[in-house]
Amino acid sequence: MVVAGKRKNGFYLWTVRLLVLILVFGQFGVYGGNRAHAATVQGGVLSSSNDSQFVLYVQEGKLKSNVNQVELRWQRSENIPTSTLPSFKSQLIVGETNDISQVSFGTYHSTYTGEVKHAFVVEFNKLWEEYHQVDFVNGDWVFSETDPLGNLTPIDVYDTQVEPLSLVINAETGQVVDLISNINPYYHSNEENYSFIPEIVEVEEPTIPVEIPTGLVAEVSDGSVDLSWNKSNKATAYEIEVNGIIKGQSYINMWVDNSLNPNSFYDYRVRAVNSFGVSEWSNTYSVKTLLSKPSLNVIPVARKNTIQWSTIGDADFYQLQIDEDEPVQLNNTNSYDHVDLIPGSIHSYKLKAFSSENESLWSNTYTQLTVSDYESGLKILEAKSNQIKVSWQVVSGATGYELEIDGKLVAVSGTSYTKTGLTPDSQHTFRVRTKNKLEVGSWSNSVLGLTQLATPVLKTSSLSSNDTQLFWQLIKGASYYEIEMDGSVVGRSIDPTYIVEGLNPGESHKYRIRAVSDTNDSVWTGIVSQVTHPDVVAGLNVTASTNKSITLKWSAVKGATAYDLEVDGVTVSVSGTSYIKSNLLPDTDHTFRIRSKNAAGVSSWSEQVLGLTKLVTPILKGNQTNASITLTWVAVPGATLYEIEADGNIAGITDEQVFVHSGLVAASAHKYRIRAINGSNLSDWTTLLNVKTLK
Incomplete structure (x- = not known):
């Protein structure tokens, strides 16, 4: 299932957390080795190397690799650049100690981690997963919280759904470094691979430890004792006795006893432990803590x-x-x-x-x-995202000054200095002292300067005739972003995008933004102008037609720089508000629609308008006698009738190509014109034909 949507006030640029470790049996390597089962995770050793140099164990409810505490969290995020806006992929995995099913020790290698020479691969009955993916598709932000297996996250993923669910722990550091599972998108898609070579387990007959710990030595300070001893064969843990009381248990051959009293005596004994019993106590090792260390x-x-x-x-x-x-x-x-x-x-x-x-x-x-006594009046004069300018008062007798910035000295001669090349939203300390040929002055009180947040790079696009989208990159340290339109703040967004709604078509507006936190802000970006899409064209109509052309006109649209006119499915670009389509056939239908356009884009198409070219205009001829005039013409294709006008009056309608005007006076002048007609169309009138009867 995919959860997708379009946000008008920004997309969640997920500050992604990714904590997933997945090991698929037999996909790229061998999986196996010494194992520990869930029944043992309440306390004790889960797994170790054969030489016990690396031990994974649970003590007081905390998972440890040697002395390093292990946090069962793994996260991975990726910013995927595109030609328009970036896409993001992130995954967060969290495990619980009580959900561990088995552990193996060996050497791990993956495309992501490289070689981890000493690694614990820990399988789980379940892992908690959170997955996010954000893509820019066809002009919309599409959000997905569904992992590669179709799980809608956040969710607990169980080993009954996918095996294995494994986290890889670097045994040397205690850090979780990878996730082995098909819910890991990189292993699900085979974009990356991994391998695990388990250490071959040396099996010995279990017995009670008979080796008494020896070689006790300690490093002593005023408040602690770091005790160590030689490892005992077949020991899975050690018990430590302090002044006759068993004080704790260690799964490695080291014990740090903290919070001791200075200048005090302590007696230590150690014995080896496994599930079959304990060894005898070691010889007593006595120490005395030192006097308190002076400060x-x-x-x-x-x-x-x-x-x-x-x-x-x-x-x-x-x-x-x-x-x-x-x-x-x-x-x-x-x-x-x-x-x-x-x-x-x-x-x-x-x-x-x-x-x-x-x-x-x-x-x-x-x-x-050593110093001499001077005062400086040091203050922050100006702060930008990558520089801070400080100034101080002139000191009489000084030949120069030394300025300390974050613990480093800078020699200056004037009474101001600009430190460049700084990181945005970072604090820096300044202090200054005078100097002359003989001595230097006292340091001034430190002054704290804070660089501004990095300035976003603003980009805009028009979404429609009423909406404009602003977007920019994430700024580290920013809590939100202020949006200014035409000189007034119109809103804020916690995400690096914002949609300004309710605008008028074809209007240009000026935008700028700045990043803001609780304690800091950035410089406003430069002003970016953006025009909205123009409005839909109104008033498109046919104003004239001939047997070869059709004339169209429409109303001008505010903000439009040109128009797209579609004629019978073919689009032509027009700059004005009228157009004549020529070279058409007589008595033919044609369709027209139009849209406006500007730098931001195009409007929706107008409603379609129909146009009809006229019939062919007849060619009129006349023959006369002293009492009549006979009119003739060639038949017009498509015409069913012809209308005759004589001396300004309609003289008749005929379906033939001849008309006789009789009963006329000899030597009288007359004017004629005709036009062709059918059920839905007609031609233009012919030009006037002047004819005079004979005498």
């Missing part, structure tokens, strides 16, 4: 840096290392003044705390440039 803050003033830190509990003294020199020992204090510094010189500082039995890690190194 430095440096306050620069003229020719001096003041280093400050918070007092560390249980610390008896500190060592402060300045510029990688021998540390200075400091007792019972939490600050130090580094004095007599040269302006513009850089100094580094780090600190370690000590007690009689313990110490801390070195603090992070803090680097500070």
